[in-house]
Amino acid sequence: MSITAKANALWEYANPRKFLATSERVLPFFWITSAVCLVVGLTWGFFFTPDDYKQGSTVKIIYLHVPASLMAINCWLMMLATSLVWLVRRHHVSALAARAAAPIGIVMTLISLATGAIWGQPMWGTWWAWDPRLTSFLILFLFYLGYVALWEAIEDPDTAADLTSVLCLVGSVFALLSRYAVNFWNQGLHQGASVMRAAAVTGADTEEKVSNIYFYPLLLCIVGFVLLFIALVFYRTGTEIRARRIKALLARERVSG
Amino acid sequence: MIPDLGKYSDTVLSAYAASILLLVALVVFSILRGRKVRAEMDKLEQRMSRHG
Numbered sequence: 001m002s003i004t005a006k007a008n009a010l011w012e013y014a015n016p017r018k019f020l021a022t023s024e025r026v027l028p029f030f031w032i033t034s035a036v037c038l039v040v041g042l043t044w045g046f047f048f049t050p051d052d053y054k055q056g057s058t059v060k061i062i063y064l065h066v067p068a069s070l071m072a073i074n075c076w077l078m079m080l081a082t083s084l085v086w087l088v089r090r091h092h093v094s095a096l097a098a099r100a101a102a103p104i105g106i107v108m109t110l111i112s113l114a115t116g117a118i119w120g121q122p123m124w125g126t127w128w129a130w131d132p133r134l135t136s137f138l139i140l141f142l143f144y145l146g147y148v149a150l151w152e153a154i155e156d157p158d159t160a161a162d163l164t165s166v167l168c169l170v171g172s173v174f175a176l177l178s179r180y181a182v183n184f185w186n187q188g189l190h191q192g193a194s195v196m197r198a199a200a201v202t203g204a205d206t207e208e209k210v211s212n213i214y215f216y217p218l219l220l221c222i223v224g225f226v227l228l229f230i231a232l233v234f235y236r237t238g239t240e241i242r243a244r245r246i247k248a249l250l251a252r253e254r255v256s257g
Numbered sequence: 258m259i260p261d262l263g264k265y266s267d268t269v270l271s272a273y274a275a276s277i278l279l280l281v282a283l284v285v286f287s288i289l290r291g292r293k294v295r296a297e298m299d300k301l302e303q304r305m306s307r308h309g
Contacts (some may be wrong), residue, residue, distance in 0.1 A: 030304050054265070057269050060269050065272075103287075119268070235291055242294045
């Protein structure tokens with residue numbers, strides 16, 4: 001099959017029935033693998049890694065803080081992609097996938113902010129600072145809340161999808177800022193990237209990076225969070241598709257008397 | 258069975274408790290709403306097929 005044919009085959013999933021059938025087939029795999037990765041990764045990190053010489057046992061918070069922060073940003077980027085598909089091709093499933101993902105993003109951002117504050121208190125001596133990365137994450141959290149509120153506030157689903165897609169485009173600036181704020185401004189309390197840094201992986205730089213003792217369980221936790229995110233998006237999108245069908249059926253019933 | 262977390266014991270445990278609680282709540286609420294919506298749709302489809 002050529003690349004064009006493969007790309008065209010992807011659009012078949014814009015059909016709600018095809019999407020539901022496929023997601024129900026793959027969902028057990030994602031639920032099970034995410035649970036296994038999270039249980040093994042968190043148990044490994046919590047019980048079987050040593051304390052850090054500087055941060056003591058608080059280093060164990062990394063297994064929740066880093067994956068949640070990554071997913072908080074990437075969830076918004078996924079919403080951006082599906083919102084663009086809605087704006088360009090008007091596929092309802094893509095708009096509903098963005099809607100389904102937003103509460104997951106809220107929870108991931110909340111975990112990131114909460115664990116960051118809990119970790120920051122003993123390390124920085126404060127729960128919160130108006131640091132570039134912390135502030136951009138707080139703004140991202142507010143964008144998530146605004147996005148969900150906008151969906152709820154507008155009666156017509158197509159208009160809601162249009163307006164939330166535009167909001168998503170605007171909010172993407174903050175999603176990217178949340179990721180790269182530490183590279184733009186160095187005056188904050190938050191450390192620079194020490195896990196997902198290309199130069200650290202290739203060994204091209206000399207800055208401090210996460211030791212392999214912590215990195216392997218962390219990687220497993222990141223994979224677990226990604227798989228859980230995929231499982232939740234598939235499941236919740238299915239729910240949104242059914243909720244939309246209920247509205248359509250009720251409207252049809254009203255018209256037919 | 259919990260490892261010795263030293264003076265940061267409360268910090269680490271509260272971070273894990275808050276995160277796991279939020280994750281479990283997200284999964285449970287998603288599944289409960291999913292089941293409710295699916296049951297509602299099945300009921301509606303049955304009713305509509307009965308009435309043609």
